[in-house]
Amino acid sequence: MSIQSMTLREWLLSETPTSRRQARLAAYYKGWLTLRANHMAMAGLAIIVLLVGVAIFAPLLAPHDPYYQDLGNRLQPLGTEGHILGTDSLGRDILSRLIWGARITLYIVALVAMIAPIVGLLVGTVSGYAGGWVDIVLMRVTDIFLAFPRLVLALAFVAALGAGIENAVLAISLTAWPPYARLARAETLTIRSSDFISAIRLQGAGPLLIITKHIWPLCISSLIVRVTLDMAGIILAAAGLGFLGLGAQPPSPEWGAMISEGRRFILDYWWVATMPGLAIFAVSLAFNLLGDGLRDVLDPKDSSS
């Protein structure tokens, strides 16, 4: 069985991989096949890829400068010449603002997705593995954070730190990590009493190695699923902070702030608030669909086939 005589697909699906690289790639490829069979998840993935593409190529795609004001041309309806999605109260092109706003949305999502789950993973696994006093202290701190309504806590943080997109991200992250810590701790508690952890302890492995190499890989999949499902909530929280004037500041084309501006004349000029609303809806839905699909792929309980 030489490599030349096999197609790439056969090589990846081989029951007897011959190298570390092949085994790893095969595992990824099988996950991809499962994900691809889920049409809804693929639709979600397509929207997210589109969003990323739009954000990267915003300067090329946007027909106008998102900050260019033209008061003589304000509140144009949908389908106006040169402004497909109309213009807002200052005569700025809504489509261009949506396209540039994709960058801000992605920025928020990426930063929160980097901070909250990692903090949660650290706190949760350490708490679950160490047990005893460490567990009690860390979990009570988590409880305190969980006891506050999320948006109110984020509001308090932003009010203390000052309005702005970075502080909004920080505030959302600070309120978003406790559920991840809980999840990671619950997973750790079931994992740490299992035989394979005992087995590696009997090889003389220390707690650091056990947590990073043996517990994290099993926690991460459920965290990834949870993150993608939470993305919608994070985007909405960011939009909510923007809407309240505590997130992105004008004239930045953040979608929540755009809704907030359009709210004043929503009855007469409905598209000004509706278009960014639809964008938020589409992206939130996309993350939810992808999260559902990823859960099917990554859940270790289902991967035994």
Add this chain to the structure above:
Amino acid sequence: MSTAIDIKGLNVYFGDSHNLFHAVKSATFAVESGASFGLVGESGSGKSTILKAITGLAPYWEGEMTVAGQPLGAKRDRAFYKTVQMVFQDPYASLHPRQSVDQVLSETLRLHGFKDINDRVDQLLKDVGLGPAFRFRYPHQLSGGQRQRVAIARALAPNPKILLLDEPTSALDVSVQAEILNLLKDLQAEHDLTYVMVSHDLAVVAHMCDAAAVMRNGEIVEILSIEDMRAGKTAHDYTMQLLNASANRVATVAAD
């Protein structure tokens, strides 16, 4: 022959001070190096707990334990884990679900400070009767018997002198059980290993061991040689009950 394991007056407890469970009550036994010693009894009799106490997985114990001439304290050092290794009961639970056979064995070898990891992984797989084709498989691509072979390979990785076997075949099909037991016998001869084997199956113990301790409710009620066990010469009623319960199977093993 020197003594591989010497245990005197071992008590093991579970739980905290309010709700203490006395799992093993003053157990005393010794195992010669190169011998196979069985621990038999019904479930909950404390036989696996003794293994846990030896390996340091059961933290609350008192008494004297001496392994390969070294008295055991509260902590086990790396040298201990190079001498003593354990094979767990359930091969479906004892392998990390996200690690390939190669990862499991390489990591173990790295922890024990070996350098020529590639060759050793191949050698270990050959030792337990798995070819190189299995090296990059994940546990879900292996059968129960193959998984247990991988678990045995992992236990053999540091070249231990003593192997603790916690019901190594009870989770497996009957046909596979015999294969694994024979593999363990061959490995013992090859690597000059000392076995302590926990089982509820007297037939398995009669097949594998030279002597056995019978346990009930955390106490060792009797230690007897396998010849006596096969001949039905026991001093204790409970042992007699156990023997009667599996009499025909012990006899068939004896006839082999």
